[in-house]
Amino acid sequence: MTTTAVTTIPTFQVAVQDFAGNTVEGATNSVFLSIATNQVTGATLDGVTTVSAVNGVATFSNISIGRAGSGYALIATSTSLASTVSSIFDVNAGPASKLVFSAQPGTAYSGGAMSPFKVTVLDVLDNTVTAATSAVTVAIGTNPGGGTLSGTTTVAPVNGVANFSNLSINNAGSGYTLTATAGNLVPATSGVFTVRAPLVFSVVNAGYFHTCGVTTRGAAYCWGDNSASQLGNPSVSVSSLPIQVSGGLTFASVVAGRDHTCGVNSSGVAYCWGSNNQGRLGTTGGTGTTPAPVLGSLTFASTSAAYAHTCGVATTGEGYCWGDNSTGALGNGSTTGTTLPGAIAGGLSFASISPGRFFTCGRTTAGAAYCWGDNIDGELGDGTQTRRTSPVAVSGGFNFSSVSAGGFHSCGLTTAGAAYCWGANAAGQFGDGTLINSSVPKAVSGGRVFVSISAGNRHTCALTAAGAAYCWGDNSTGALGGSSPTSPVPIAVSGGLTFASISGGRFHTCGVTTAGAAYCWGTGILGDGSTGGTSLAPVPIR
Numbered sequence: 001m002t003t004t005a006v007t008t009i010p011t012f013q014v015a016v017q018d019f020a021g022n023t024v025e026g027a028t029n030s031v032f033l034s035i036a037t038n039q040v041t042g043a044t045l046d047g048v049t050t051v052s053a054v055n056g057v058a059t060f061s062n063i064s065i066g067r068a069g070s071g072y073a074l075i076a077t078s079t080s081l082a083s084t085v086s087s088i089f090d091v092n093a094g095p096a097s098k099l100v101f102s103a104q105p106g107t108a109y110s111g112g113a114m115s116p117f118k119v120t121v122l123d124v125l126d127n128t129v130t131a132a133t134s135a136v137t138v139a140i141g142t143n144p145g146g147g148t149l150s151g152t153t154t155v156a157p158v159n160g161v162a163n164f165s166n167l168s169i170n171n172a173g174s175g176y177t178l179t180a181t182a183g184n185l186v187p188a189t190s191g192v193f194t195v196r197a198p199l200v201f202s203v204v205n206a207g208y209f210h211t212c213g214v215t216t217r218g219a220a221y222c223w224g225d226n227s228a229s230q231l232g233n234p235s236v237s238v239s240s241l242p243i244q245v246s247g248g249l250t251f252a253s254v255v256a257g258r259d260h261t262c263g264v265n266s267s268g269v270a271y272c273w274g275s276n277n278q279g280r281l282g283t284t285g286g287t288g289t290t291p292a293p294v295l296g297s298l299t300f301a302s303t304s305a306a307y308a309h310t311c312g313v314a315t316t317g318e319g320y321c322w323g324d325n326s327t328g329a330l331g332n333g334s335t336t337g338t339t340l341p342g343a344i345a346g347g348l349s350f351a352s353i354s355p356g357r358f359f360t361c362g363r364t365t366a367g368a369a370y371c372w373g374d375n376i377d378g379e380l381g382d383g384t385q386t387r388r389t390s391p392v393a394v395s396g397g398f399n400f401s402s403v404s405a406g407g408f409h410s411c412g413l414t415t416a417g418a419a420y421c422w423g424a425n426a427a428g429q430f431g432d433g434t435l436i437n438s439s440v441p442k443a444v445s446g447g448r449v450f451v452s453i454s455a456g457n458r459h460t461c462a463l464t465a466a467g468a469a470y471c472w473g474d475n476s477t478g479a480l481g482g483s484s485p486t487s488p489v490p491i492a493v494s495g496g497l498t499f500a501s502i503s504g505g506r507f508h509t510c511g512v513t514t515a516g517a518a519y520c521w522g523t524g525i526l527g528d529g530s531t532g533g534t535s536l537a538p539v540p541i542r
Contacts, residue, residue, distance in 0.1 A: 145173025206505025207256025218250030257305030279339030356405030378439025406455030428488025456504025
């Protein structure tokens, strides 16, 4: 049989029988009824469930089940008698009564597509009315930004659910709600959500498991893993969208490391936050949930966070590093770590410093490249595999405009725009067409002229003067921005975007277009609202 939720099941009987299947007409046993097979959580049998037999037959006339579902069966029991189970039957939902937002609209950006959400048609007991056909219409309820809802606002339900997937609101505001209506059904109101203006970035930096950027107004935003408070905002454990760094500071630059982040404000004060293991924040105490000033009262032009150490260039050109120094990555002539920023040995005047995983490289104001720290793969570029605790010059005598240290390799651009890489090359991160390590710089193939370069963990990316992005090396996580397999030569990032800057991270890459829009691609929480996975093409970060 088939019945309807809440509605009384048609009268049925349970007979008391002997072994031959004959009704025992004199039996007056009490018969108890319950659900035998229940595929719906929380379903109960309502009504008079215990009835005494009359002339050997127990008659049940006011039984009902409130939860719709298929595969139900009833079992009848009585003391000292063998039980019996009914045939399988279904319970259908009752008449459509009301609407509910079964999947809520989330944070969106003005003019951009909202996350898909759902409105479900229910009966009075909250069963989904799979047969419902009345079209559902959504509209703005609370409208703090005076916005207009665009897209397909009326959708017919399928199996009782109306899916809305292409709506947008044009004006930013906090506290929006949507309403859903359908005929004479009780309407529904969504939860509160925010529509925010798209962020305009000046720079974005890809870290290991999180990413940070600075807007054109100097506000710092981060997204991704926050297990060590590296997002600088203690309100979340992880964020799939950019979340502003706490403290109300304005930054000139922010760089994401493995599990910590550092930045410099317009006055040259360096701040760090996140894990302070081995003193990588340059602050006292443990984990920093919000930005704290680096010790030493130095004035910095830039700082850069790495795997377990941090470095910076003072406005006077001196280089300083702090944190883990087990491989000599601090460049202070020892393997002793420090919480307080310590001067890099050699008295060099630096224009920039780029810390890698267990080593560091820098470019002097005269354009010479120096590296120090671990050198097992030749990542110092000095023609050896000898660990160095003080800076050594990169071989070749090149005049570099920039130098970037990655996971286990380094790359640099000459003042003429020629790209060179050295160190580990098992994934083709040199871009020279080989998979052979080198302790001296090797030219990237293709003869392209680049204006910026960024070494990731096992891949490298660079930009041409026209803003075209190219990447090479490991593509197992999609960090090259295309569907090509791991490539030992440069390949164009898909999408045809024009970039002003690019940054290679651990499993992903990010860039900022000339219009200030940020994009990321690869594996992890990219900042587009998705909770993980891989994107082989750039996705917009709002």
